Amino acid sequence: MRxxxxxxxxxxxxxxxxxxxxxxxxxxxxxxxxxxxTKGYMRQFGEDIEVIDVPGTFSxxxxxxxxxxxxxxxxxxxxxxxxxxxxxxxxxxxxxxxLEIIEEGFPVVVALNMWDTAxxxxxxxxxxxxxxxxxxxxxxxxxxxxxxxxxxxSKLKDITPVDADAIVERMGGx
Amino acid sequence: MELTADQRxxxxxxxxxxxxxxxxxxxxxxxxxxDLTVRPSTGIPVAIAVLYGFWSIFGSxxxxxxxxxxxxxxxxxxxxxxxxxxxxxxxxxWFYAIMVDAGHIQNGMLTASDNSFESFGVLTSGLFVPFGVxxxxxxxxxxxxxxxxxxxxxxxxxxxxxxxxxxxxLHGYAIVPTILGLGCNVPAVASTRILETRKQRFIMMALVxxxxxxxxxxxxxxxxxxxxxxxxxxxxxxxxxxxGYILNKVIPGRAPEILMDVPPYQKPMLKNIKRKVWMRTSxxxxxxxxxxxxxxxxxxxxxxxxxxxxLGNVFAPVFEGWFGVPKETAGPxxxxxxxxxxxxxxxxxxxxxxxxxxxxVVLVSIYFPCVATFAMILKESWKALLGSLVxxxxxxxxxxxxxxxxxxxxxxx
Amino acid sequence: MQKKLNEMAYDExxxxxxxxxxxRQKIAGVGxxxxxxxxxxxxxxxxxxxxxxxxxxxxxLGLSVADKIIMxx
Numbered sequence: 001m002r003x004x005x006x007x008x009x010x011x012x013x014x015x016x017x018x019x020x021x022x023x024x025x026x027x028x029x030x031x032x033x034x035x036x037x038t039k040g041y042m043r044q045f046g047e048d049i050e051v052i053d054v055p056g057t058f059s060x061x062x063x064x065x066x067x068x069x070x071x072x073x074x075x076x077x078x079x080x081x082x083x084x085x086x087x088x089x090x091x092x093x094x095x096x097x098x099l100e101i102i103e104e105g106f107p108v109v110v111a112l113n114m115w116d117t118a119x120x121x122x123x124x125x126x127x128x129x130x131x132x133x134x135x136x137x138x139x140x141x142x143x144x145x146x147x148x149x150x151x152x153x154s155k156l157k158d159i160t161p162v163d164a165d166a167i168v169e170r171m172g173g174x
Numbered sequence: 175m176e177l178t179a180d181q182r183x184x185x186x187x188x189x190x191x192x193x194x195x196x197x198x199x200x201x202x203x204x205x206x207x208x209d210l211t212v213r214p215s216t217g218i219p220v221a222i223a224v225l226y227g228f229w230s231i232f233g234s235x236x237x238x239x240x241x242x243x244x245x246x247x248x249x250x251x252x253x254x255x256x257x258x259x260x261x262x263x264x265x266x267x268w269f270y271a272i273m274v275d276a277g278h279i280q281n282g283m284l285t286a287s288d289n290s291f292e293s294f295g296v297l298t299s300g301l302f303v304p305f306g307v308x309x310x311x312x313x314x315x316x317x318x319x320x321x322x323x324x325x326x327x328x329x330x331x332x333x334x335x336x337x338x339x340x341x342x343x344l345h346g347y348a349i350v351p352t353i354l355g356l357g358c359n360v361p362a363v364a365s366t367r368i369l370e371t372r373k374q375r376f377i378m379m380a381l382v383x384x385x386x387x388x389x390x391x392x393x394x395x396x397x398x399x400x401x402x403x404x405x406x407x408x409x410x411x412x413x414x415x416x417x418g419y420i421l422n423k424v425i426p427g428r429a430p431e432i433l434m435d436v437p438p439y440q441k442p443m444l445k446n447i448k449r450k451v452w453m454r455t456s457x458x459x460x461x462x463x464x465x466x467x468x469x470x471x472x473x474x475x476x477x478x479x480x481x482x483x484x485l486g487n488v489f490a491p492v493f494e495g496w497f498g499v500p501k502e503t504a505g506p507x508x509x510x511x512x513x514x515x516x517x518x519x520x521x522x523x524x525x526x527x528x529x530x531x532x533x534x535v536v537l538v539s540i541y542f543p544c545v546a547t548f549a550m551i552l553k554e555s556w557k558a559l560l561g562s563l564v565x566x567x568x569x570x571x572x573x574x575x576x577x578x579x580x581x582x583x584x585x586x587x
Numbered sequence: 588m589q590k591k592l593n594e595m596a597y598d599e600x601x602x603x604x605x606x607x608x609x610x611r612q613k614i615a616g617v618g619x620x621x622x623x624x625x626x627x628x629x630x631x632x633x634x635x636x637x638x639x640x641x642x643x644x645x646x647x648l649g650l651s652v653a654d655k656i657i658m659x660x
Binding site for chain 2: 144
């Protein structure tokens with residue numbers, strides 16, 4: 001299994017990555033580019049799962065070369081599973097990237113990271129309801145303390161792609 | 175199914191309405207500081223203070239405290255004399271000259287060197303330069319940079335400096351390759367990826383390769399020409415903007431504006447900082463050490479074979495006439511292709527005036543990217559490399575010649 | 588009253604009413620879209636960029652981008 005860690009810049013993705021993987025981290029250029037990316041492994045479900053920390057991107061319409069590589073990495077790994085790290089305190093724009101990934105047909109687990117910051121800012125998110133609507137697992141996490149990360153990992157096993165149409169339908173069309 | 179951007183947002187608003195409640199948000203001290211450091215009236219003085227602090231700590235820790243106070247003593251008082259006493263051959267022997275000390279002629283006598291800059295052996299200067307001088311400089315540089323990055327200061331600096339950089343076809347985020355380049359040009363070239371268009375990336379690469387002296391070079395400069403380093407840096411920075419302005423006018427292509435997040439400040443994470451500093455410092459050592467050793471070796475062989483003297487004589491009219499520096503500068507310029515730090519160290523052993531020294535150091539900085547940077551730009555594209563070479567030829571002759579002219583007008587050349 | 592985003596004053600709030608077509612896709616990812624409330628945080632002098640607040644997130648935009656966004660304040 002291969003897992004791509006995706007999300008905006010500054011959502012605590014690398015802290016998340018450090019928590020998932022062991023010491024054996026490889027930093028290298030993505031083939032054909034000069035953009036670095038980080039790769040590591042985690043032992044889970046009786047196999048070594050490759051975890052790739054994809055450069056932060058706001059959307060799948062790339063605006064610079066680093067974002068281009070993020071999109072290329074996604075398209076080059078059609079069979080990968082995605083952990084989409086969303087800053088819970090800025091959930092709306094996180095959902096934008098998430099929807100794009102869902103539309104591309106990838107199985108996704110959503111990590112609502114920086115959950116503590118969102119609480120501090122008085123932002124309340126109904127995670128179970130969100131999970132219902134989106135049809136993908138939604139897990140509140142705090143990367144810095146490690147809260148919720150094992151729950152994210154355990155959800156990876158059974159996720160499948162969902163249909164964006166179904167989400168639109170559940171919300172009564174657009 | 176694919177949605178359009180507008181449809182996606184419509185959907186998100188519906189979802190958000192059902193699942194998210196935004197309560198009253200009270201602004202914290204952190205937010206206030208965040209805003210103050212990005213507003214021009216308060217942010218610009220803070221930025222100047224931060225950069226000044228950065229520079230002072232860099233200079234005092236790396237230059238004075240560590241290199242002068244500690245490393246110079248170890249290398250000059252213990253390592254060099256020990257090598258001179260145990261290495262077989264002795265002064266005058268060619269192998270000894272390459273590996274330990276070529277010596278220099280004083281009062282008609284071949285005399286042993288008394289410091290690790292002048293000896294220029296693979297095992298003396300070749301170790302002293304990367305470990306004694308450059309490593310402390312690079313380490314403290316990357317440590318401070320990682321701290322500023324982790325706290326979240328860099329995007330604010332980028333916004334503040336955007337106005338200026340926009341005039342040369344770049345935008346605020348170009349501050350990242352620029353500052354990284356002051357550490358090592360190799361990762362700086364790699365980091366030009368955060369700029370959007372080919373034009374912007376080219377301008378950035380060319381400027382980094384010519385006008386941004388790397389940390390290795392600055393570290394050595396602090397040791398060799400501490401009293402003129404401020405002038406050299408200023409002269410190079412002005413060159414950076416002048417050249418950038420010209421390139422922006424000449425090169426076709428788009429120069430889109432800044433579009434980026436300004437994240438809130440956060441408590442720096444020790445683990446993040448440690449990882450970054452380790453990755454960058456070890457990456458630097460991997461590039462630097464082999465090239466310094468190789469550089470010493472090749473330059474020494476070229477000296478012994480008489481090639482450097484020959485080059486000096488051939489190009490003497492250019493060196494002496496155009497740039498106003500001694501023709502012996504040929505040697506360091508050959509070394510500069512392998513390592514700039516090595517070249518400046520070698521310059522310190524040549525007899526010349528303070529002003530000639532400044533010109534030579536500026537030339538070493540501009541004239542050619544070191545081989546590792548060269549390879550990095552080539553990896554980006556051969557067109558970028560060719561273009562950069564043209565730029566630096568113009569820059570070296572123009573900016574170096576101008577300096578000679580300034581000295582002439584001042585009556586010191 | 589309608590004005591361009593870059594004409595807003597410090598700390599002024601407004602709602603986006605119109606974004607030029609070619610820009611829409613580019614800034615959608617940072618959360619700027621029609622109907623969204625935006626607050627001006629700061630403007631840099633000499634035709635510098637602006638910093639605005641969208642959804643509690645601060646984003647900096649070049650002047651020519653901010654020039655193509657029409658606000659209702």
